[in-house]
Amino acid sequence: MIPEAQFALNRRQFLGQTGLGLGGVALSYLTVNSLSASPVHPALPGLPHAAPRAKSVIYLHMNGGPSQLDTWDYKPGLMEHFGKDLPQEIRKGQRLSTMTSGQANFPVAPSKYKFTQHGQCGRWVSELLPHTATIVDEIALITTVRTNAINHDPACTFVMTGSEIAGRPSLGSWISYGLGADTTDLPAFVALMPRFPNGSNGQALYSRLWGPGFLPGKHAGVVLRSTGDPVLYIDNPPGVTRDDRRAMLDTLGKLNARSFASVGDPDIQTRIAQYEMSFRLQASVPELADISKESKATLDLYGPEAKNPGSFASSALLARRLVERGVRVVQIMHRGWDSHGNLPSELGNQCRDTDQGCAALIQDLKQRGMLDDTLVIWGGEFGRTVYSQGKLTKESYGRDHHPRNFCMWMAGGGVKGGVVHGETDDFSYSPIENPVHVNDINATILHCLGIDHERFSVRHQGLDMRLTGVEKANPVTAILS
Numbered sequence: 516m517i518p519e520a521q522f523a524l525n526r527r528q529f530l531g532q533t534g535l536g537l538g539g540v541a542l543s544y545l546t547v548n549s550l551s552a553s554p555v556h557p558a559l560p561g562l563p564h565a566a567p568r569a570k571s572v573i574y575l576h577m578n579g580g581p582s583q584l585d586t587w588d589y590k591p592g593l594m595e596h597f598g599k600d601l602p603q604e605i606r607k608g609q610r611l612s613t614m615t616s617g618q619a620n621f622p623v624a625p626s627k628y629k630f631t632q633h634g635q636c637g638r639w640v641s642e643l644l645p646h647t648a649t650i651v652d653e654i655a656l657i658t659t660v661r662t663n664a665i666n667h668d669p670a671c672t673f674v675m676t677g678s679e680i681a682g683r684p685s686l687g688s689w690i691s692y693g694l695g696a697d698t699t700d701l702p703a704f705v706a707l708m709p710r711f712p713n714g715s716n717g718q719a720l721y722s723r724l725w726g727p728g729f730l731p732g733k734h735a736g737v738v739l740r741s742t743g744d745p746v747l748y749i750d751n752p753p754g755v756t757r758d759d760r761r762a763m764l765d766t767l768g769k770l771n772a773r774s775f776a777s778v779g780d781p782d783i784q785t786r787i788a789q790y791e792m793s794f795r796l797q798a799s800v801p802e803l804a805d806i807s808k809e810s811k812a813t814l815d816l817y818g819p820e821a822k823n824p825g826s827f828a829s830s831a832l833l834a835r836r837l838v839e840r841g842v843r844v845v846q847i848m849h850r851g852w853d854s855h856g857n858l859p860s861e862l863g864n865q866c867r868d869t870d871q872g873c874a875a876l877i878q879d880l881k882q883r884g885m886l887d888d889t890l891v892i893w894g895g896e897f898g899r900t901v902y903s904q905g906k907l908t909k910e911s912y913g914r915d916h917h918p919r920n921f922c923m924w925m926a927g928g929g930v931k932g933g934v935v936h937g938e939t940d941d942f943s944y945s946p947i948e949n950p951v952h953v954n955d956i957n958a959t960i961l962h963c964l965g966i967d968h969e970r971f972s973v974r975h976q977g978l979d980m981r982l983t984g985v986e987k988a989n990p991v992t993a994i995l996s
Contacts, residue, residue, distance in 0.1 A: 556695035556703040556843075563694065563965025568996070569890035569928025570697070571838040572690060572960060573845045575831075575873060577865070578671060579718050579852030580921070582899035582914050585626045585862055587922040588658050588943045589639035593625035593901070596942075597909070601902045605942050612665050614855060614904060615915040621902035623942070624912040627859055636933035643866040646874035652933040653877050653886070654893075654926040655994035659937030659946035662897050662918045662953045667718045667853065670896035670918065674953050675724040677982045684728035684973075686957060687844035689982045691734040692727075693971060694964060698841030700799035702792060705837055706736035706846045709830040712864035715851030725846055729975045732785035736846060737792075739833070741825030745800050746793075757797070764790055803836055817875040831872035835879050838889055852895055855904050856913035877926050886927040890963050892956075894923030901942045920946050923956065929963040931996045954988035962990035 584590060601621040615621070628641045634651040664670035669679040676683040684692070687704040696703035706725040711717055725736030739745040751760055768787055775783040806814070806822070809832070814821050820828035827849055834845040849869055854861040873893060880886040898921025899914030906912075920939050926932065938948035958968040961982065968988065972979040 556691065556698070558695045559693050562971075564967045564970060565965045567928075567963065567965030568888070569963040570888045571843055571845075571890070571928075572687075572964070573834045573838060573876065573889060573891045574686070574847070575869075575876075575891065575893040576671075576675070576724075576846065576848050577852045577869070577893065577895040578720065578848055578850045579667065579716065579854075580670075580895045580897045580899060580916060581852045581865070582626075582854065582858060582862060583658070583920070583922040584899065584901060584914070584943050585628055585858070586641045586643060586866070587639075587656060587924075588920075588939060589630045589641075590625070590901075590941060590943055591630070592941055593623060596623040597625055598622045598907060601942065601944075605940065605944050607945075609919065609945075610665060612916045615900070615902070618904075621900075622907045623901055624903035624907050624914065627909060627912075634933060636935075638933070638935065643863060644870050646871045650874050650877045650926070653881065654924040654932060655930045656922060656924045656935045657937055657951050657956075657991065657994065658922050658935060658939055659920050659948070659950045660894065660923050660953065660956060661920055661946065661950055665897070665916050665918050667896065667916075668721070670916075671718070671724060672721075674894075674896045674956075676728065677954060677957055677984050681721075681723050682728055683723075683980070684730045684734070684982070685723070685725050685736065685846075686960065686982060687725055687736050687846050688727040688730050688734040689971070690844050690961075690964065692730045692973075693966060694843055696841055696843045700795045701803070701837065701840055701842050702737040703842065704734065704736040704844045704846070705842055706738045706848065707741070707830045707833065708738065708848045708850075709741055709827040710825050711827075711849060711851035712868050715861050715864055716853040716855065717850035718853055720848055720850065724848065729980070730973065731781060733788045733792075736844070739800075741830070745804050746796055749797055749800055751797070760794060760797075764794055799840075803833070803840065806832065806836075813879060816879060818871045820872075821875075826872075827869045828872040828875070831876040832879075835876060835883075835885070839883070839885065854899065854914060857911055858899075858913050859911055880927065888928050890928035890930065890960065891926045892923065892960065893925075894956075895921065897921050898943075901944055917944075919944060920950070925959070925994065929995055931994055934994055936991060936994050949993070951991055952988065954983040954986065955991055958983050958988045959990040959994070962995070 630639045633640050633648040638651040640648040664673050673679045675685050691703035727735040771783050771787045817828045817832050820826040821832050830847050837845050880889050898917040900917045904913040904915045940947050961968045968983045972981045
């Protein structure tokens with residue numbers, strides 16, 4: 516008699532247990548001894564679609580919306596407009612957030628920071644980013660990124676999942692699902708959430724930003740904690756040996772396998788995989804977190820905070836160590852960039868906290884020959900307005916959310932260094948040349964990994980779901996080498 520639960524199997528589960536499942540076993544057998552394949556996190560058959568330029572991704576997400584006007588989008592002509600109302604022909608009736616829509620006027624707030632040119636490319640960079648200024652010849656700056664959302668939660672969800680609707684897989688989960696990892700001892704996708712400076716306006720982070728959505732749960736980002744042990748319960752309880760733990764998991768695995776054979780629930784397979792990964796993490800995480808063997812030169816590169824677990828610098832160093840050990844995607848979520856008031860103080864704190872770590876990561880990867888196949892992305896979920904929110908003085912001002920254009924940069928795996936893409940108007944209010952949508956950014960990331968985003972989809976609720984959505988998206992080929 517067929518158990519009643521078997522009638523609940525969908526087509527994908529059925530094929531997974533029969534024909535395709537046997538194919539997966541055969542594929543694992545063929546690739547188990549390959550240095551470029553993992554029996555724990557294998558790539559999907561047929562992926563990548565083309566020869567990849569990058570094999571791993573480090574995504575530096577500056578949560579809250581960094582001000583492009585005070586960091587990268589140099590607008591010296593704004594000084595003559597100080598305090599004047601933003602011209603209607605610039606605003607063009609575009610929507611505003613409820614935090615400034617009721618203002619009587621919209622006074623233009625030029626950046627108080629000095630910009631100077633750096634590198635052979637002559638990139639204009641704010642004095643807030645002295646360390647990042649030293650690596651401008653390695654990065655491709657995109658000044659015209661735009662998004663659909665004007666508030667943090669939907670905007671962060673959009674930039675990380677390709678949709679404002681919760682429940683979609685995150686970028687890291689898509690990549691883990693498609694390409695797997697080159698390690699058996701660490702997850703394919705790791706998320707880090709370093710501390711941020713006191714006094715900053717830190718927005719909430721939700722697990723959907725590193726969650727698997729409708730993909731199998733094993734592709735969720737594994738969060739390594741910023742304080743204490745990176746993983747809870749990394750040590751066995753007193754009196755329990757590693758052999759004891761292995762015997763317990765073997766027995767538990769048999770019970771779970773029996774349950775899966777009975778009901779066919781794919782979450783049971785995820786549970787088995789996660790138990791096994793947890794067992795391996797007990798051995799791999801302590802070694803990963805031990806930076807005592809890093810050279811003094813490397814630690815000096817990241818600065819004194821590198822030895823402070825949970826700092827941004829420490830997280831950047833950990834990101835390099837993770838991809839060095841075969842992790843496919845590392846996502847660093849740094850909070851506190853939401854500067855509605857007192858922006859100079861808050862933004863100054865944020866830049867001081869992250870600037871050296873960002874630059875050191877690029878330099879460290881390059882010195883080790885890893886930058887060529889590691890793609891690094893820096894950016895937030897939107898930008899900030901040219902007009903001041905609240906009171907404006909020459910020393911202090913705030914800026915509201917601005918989804919029309921903001922800056923992101925990429926470096927490494929397949930990206931040209933020392934280039935800038937796009938141009939904004941004189942007020943950094945709208946793109947006037949080469950606008951780039953968030954979906955174009957994600958298409959570019961997948962392209963560097965050898966994935967054609969239009970051919971990378973999963974059937975869900977009757978639709979072929981993609982990271983880049985259903986509207987046309989294009990990789991930003993102008994920044995690719």
